[in-house]
Amino acid sequence: MSQYWLMKSEPNEYGWDDLVAEGEGTWDGVKNAQASNNMKAMKKGDQVLFYHSRQGLEVVGIMQISEEHSPDVTTDPERWVVVKVKPLRKMGKPVPLKAMKQNPELKNLAILRQSRLSVAPVTKDEWDAILTMAGE
C-alpha cells in the first residue's frame, strides 16, 4: 500500500518550478532525525505534497518518490539520507497553510502540530481533504 507524505522546501532555495525544471530532484539537506526516519520509510511510488515554507506557505503540487533512500553524501553519510522525487502535477489551486489550519479534518496534521518538521506523514483522510481543498 502506498503511503502519503508532505515535504517542505523554501521556494527561494528549491521550489516547485525548480523540481519541474529538473525533471527529477534529489531531496537532500534534511538534518533531523524524525524527518530522516520518515524518509527511510518512503517507498517508490509514494505520493508527496510539495509545500513552500517561509515564502508562499502553501501546498503547491504533488510529487512521487522515484528512488528510495540512500546515504546523503553531502553530509555525514552515516547519518542522513536522501530520496529522489519526480513532479506529478501542480495543484488545481494551491492550498494555503491558513486554510489547512481552519479545516477541522486536518487538526491532527503533523506539520500543524509540529511546524518545524520538514518531512511528515499524511494520512489518507488528510490527503483526500487537502486534494479536495485544491479543487481536485
Place this chain on the structure above:
DNA sequence: GCCAACGTTGGC
C-alpha cells in the same frame, strides 16, 4: 526581521 519551538552539543 523577530522570536518561539525544538534539536544538538558539550561541560560538568
Place this chain on the structure above:
DNA sequence: GCCAACGTTGGC
C-alpha cells in the same frame, strides 16, 4: 546523564 547554551527552522 543532566541541562544550559547554542543553532536552526519556519510562522508571523
